Amino acid sequence: MELDRLDRDIIAALVDDARATYAEVGQVVGLSASAVKRRVDRLRASGAITGFSARVSxxxxxxxxxxxxxxxxxxxxxxxxxxxxxxxxxxxxxxxxxxxxxxxxxxxxxxxxxxxxxxxxxxxxxxxxxxxxxxxVLSRLVDAPSGVLRNETRLIG
CATH class of the missing domain: 3.30.70.920 (Lrp/AsnC effector binding domain/regulation of amino acid metabolism (RAM) domain)
Structure with a gap:
């Protein structure tokens, strides 16, 4: 599946906060809650999004x-x-x-x-x-969440 800019922005928003509502994600990416839900459902069905989890320190x-x-x-x-x-x-x-x-x-x-x-x-x-x-390891210098490239939306597209 090929991801467009909105798909990547939705994924980035969910990586930042997987508990965000579709409306909250929509505010970030400029879509309605229902449009975000449709895209997330499609991303999940395609395997681009494999699940949601909590990041624990x-x-x-x-x-x-x-x-x-x-x-x-x-x-x-x-x-x-x-x-x-x-x-x-x-x-x-x-x-x-x-x-x-x-x-x-x-x-x-x-x-x-x-x-x-x-x-x-x-x-x-x-x-x-x-x-x-x-x-x-003495100290972590970069610690990006797994599953997404840092600044990916700025590097791709």
């Missing part, structure tokens, strides 16, 4: 430390095997295969550095993991 849940961990795997470890293994860890909040020397990059959130260390030790014990390389 990790700090509110006690997850004040985060790290990125590169996984170096033996042989030709399948991405599905990596995904299955790391999905067991609630501390792994993101995982991706990547280019470069490492096979995968994990994003970990934990209560403190010791907690990060324990998680890395458990992940490193997986049979396919040869070694890990980690970096602790």
């Amino acid at each position: 990790p700090e509110a849940l006690g997850w004040t430390t985060e790290a990125y961990v590169e996984l170096f795997c033996q042989g030709k470890t399948k991405p599905a095997d990596i995904a299955l293994a790391v999905a067991k860890f609630p501390e792994v909040v993101g995982a991706a295969t990547i280019t470069g020397e490492a096979d995968a990059l994990l994003h970990i959130r934990a209560t403190d550095v010791r907690h990060v260390e324990r998680v890395i030790e458990r992940i490193a014990a997986e049979a396919f993991v040869v070694r890990t390389k980690s970096a602790i």
Whole structure:
């Protein structure tokens, strides 16, 4: 599905506040509430909008430390095997295969550095993991909501 400027503006408004009413979104994008509803229904039906959720501060849940961990795997470890293994860890909040020397990059959130260390030790014990390389996040410089590009409406169209 191709998104026009109004679709992108509606998505941006909903990313900012998924609880906004159709009338409130309409005020932002210049449409009536019923027109916004029709577009949101179409966006949902097409899969462009996959759902609505609450964004919760990790700090509110006690997850004040985060790290990125590169996984170096033996042989030709399948991405599905990596995904299955790391999905067991609630501390792994993101995982991706990547280019470069490492096979995968994990994003970990934990209560403190010791907690990060324990998680890395458990992940490193997986049979396919040869070694890990980690970096602790000191401060977040940009933290855009997932699912939308920052300033997307200014960059596209």
